[in-house]
């Protein structure tokens with residue numbers, strides 16, 4: 001019942017073997033159990049009830065991607081924190097590295113939605129952007 | 142202080158904002174009362190993405206989704222009026238929206254007089270042409286569950302924990318057990334894991350989760366967090382701080398099986414065990430409440446049993462998709478503005494009749510737990526959307542809508558689950574007596 005740390009997560013994904021794996025399709029509420037029979041770059045998907053499940057299953061097998069959302073501290077902000085997100089999905093294996101990097105970041109008010117907080121998060125080439133605006137403390141007196 | 146507005150909206154969450162914008166677009170002067178210091182409602186703390194796919198066709202985070210509506214509201218007027226004095230004299234600036242923040246609505250009368258209070262103006266009395274109730278919902282707490290044991294620190298609702306972590310930067314615990322596998326519980330399992338806490342398990346009383354598959358996969362499975370179905374927390378241990386909980390399997394009647402009890406050490410228990418529409422004001426005003434939804438009984442305009450009082454969003458029925466909230470609120474806001482503009486007419490000879498005339502009851506049967514709207518009035522539109530939830534999982538399901546005993550719509554669905562609100566469109570010209578939305582299992 002132990003919870004895995006970020007490091008363990010990463011190794012698990014890196015060494016994921018090229019063989020049968022099972023996923024629950026998340027594309028629609030039916031939740032088909034997909035079985036992916038892996039052969040390099042062209043895995044076969046079964047268990048899906050529609051095409052979208054096949055696309056999802058392949059992607060999830062070859063390169064699982066996730067969005068990361070968190071908050072960073074704001075200096076001089078009207079609020080203590082400002083929420084942020086990766087501009088697009090990043091490699092699942094990079095999540096904890098990204099979270100670690102975000103934790104040590106600070107931003108100065110004013111902050112606008114869409115503003116770049118970091119150009120390249122955890123070496124993924126993906127920007128980290130603000131999702132909350134903060135006009136700064138003086139603007140809310 | 143006394144004020145007037147065509148439409149008074151209570152709550153500036155996504156529902157209140159969308160209702161206000163829709164009402165202003167009909168030419169109404171709108172006053173939105175919000176008890177928090179900012180608009181946005183619960184979305185402010187929902188920093189994860191997954192909002193707006195239906196409404197905007199893109200995936201936004203909660204704060205981004207809220208910001209779009211705040212911007213719409215700001216375009217139509219006074220912006221976040223922190224002082225009500227900034228508002229022009231009534232009549233001078235119609236079709237504007239003013240948001241009064243830090244302002245708590247205290248009561249509503251059937252005559253649509255709203256009393257509210259804030260630190261700047263003291264007590265405010267607002268005469269409203271129409272009222273839109275958009276107070277959202279609150280979380281069920283331990284009291285509503287009756288878990289035995291001590292009352293130590295370290296027990297939070299998942300939403301309260303979410304607020305602490307996402308808005309205040311405070312981690313409520315390091316070793317957690319989460320009770321309830323609805324979306325909020327699942328999202329918090331991931332959030333706490335990301336912040337370095339250990340989520341020992343998620344326990345779910347029911348044999349299935351009411352959360353989205355996507356959240357089960359991306360928030361729990363991704364991190365190998367065990368998700369135990371038909372399992373509950375029966376006791377909390379610890380004097381000052383939670384030291385652990387006793388969990389147990391439950392039988393088919395959801396009663397804990399004593400022989401299965403086991404201890405799990407943890408310093409925090411998060412409860413994600415359901416949401417209750419916030420309706421003290423609604424009850425106080427005497428509006429009829431649906432015992433199943435916990436919200437007001439409404440017609441297709443989202444008008445309650447009190448003429449000119451409308452309801453939408455989580456105050457009306459607990460929604461899982463904010464996109465539906467926005468659409469429902471637009472309906473409520475539009476008709477509220479219409480009512481405010483024509484209420485003299487409605488209250489005259491024809492009006493009183495019209496409200497009681499041509500009303501058709503909408504009910505659910507079989508697996509259908511409830512249907513909103515509960516009433517169809519003499520509807521001006523050609524179609525009406527019925528929203529409903531089922532009480533158990535159907536895989537596949539057969540959905541049949543009858544009116545006056547005749548089938549007017551029928552559909553097969555590959556799956557229906559209690560966690561997903563369903564909707565079906567019916568044509569008003571086919572309405573011919575009580576409407577019944579029936580759900581049953583379909584042949585494989």
Ligand SMILES: Cc1cc2nc3c(=O)[nH]c(=O)nc-3n(C[C@H](O)[C@H](O)[C@H](O)COP(=O)(O)OP(=O)(O)OC[C@H]3O[C@@H](n4cnc5c(N)ncnc54)[C@H](O)[C@@H]3O)c2cc1C
Pocket residue numbers: 151152153154155156157174175176177180181182183184187190191192193244245246247275276277278300303324325419453454455456460461462463464466
């Ligand atoms: C934790 C969580 C996660 C969610 N995740 C998703 C998701 O991933 N995707 C999705 O589409 N939807 C999600 N939802 C659902 C969606 O956020 C809600 O359905 C939506 O926010 C409801 O909007 P609302 O305006 O009805 O209520 P709220 O957002 O709760 O707003 C109600 C407002 O009314 C104010 N208020 C209440 N009473 C008074 C009073 N007496 N006087 C003045 N003001 C008052 C409150 O302060 C609040 O600002 C989530 C909800 C929660 C709680």
Ligand code: SF4
Pocket residue numbers: 025026027028029030031032047048049050051052053054
């Ligand atoms: S495979 Fe198709 S039907 Fe099955 S869950 Fe995925 S999207 Fe839905």
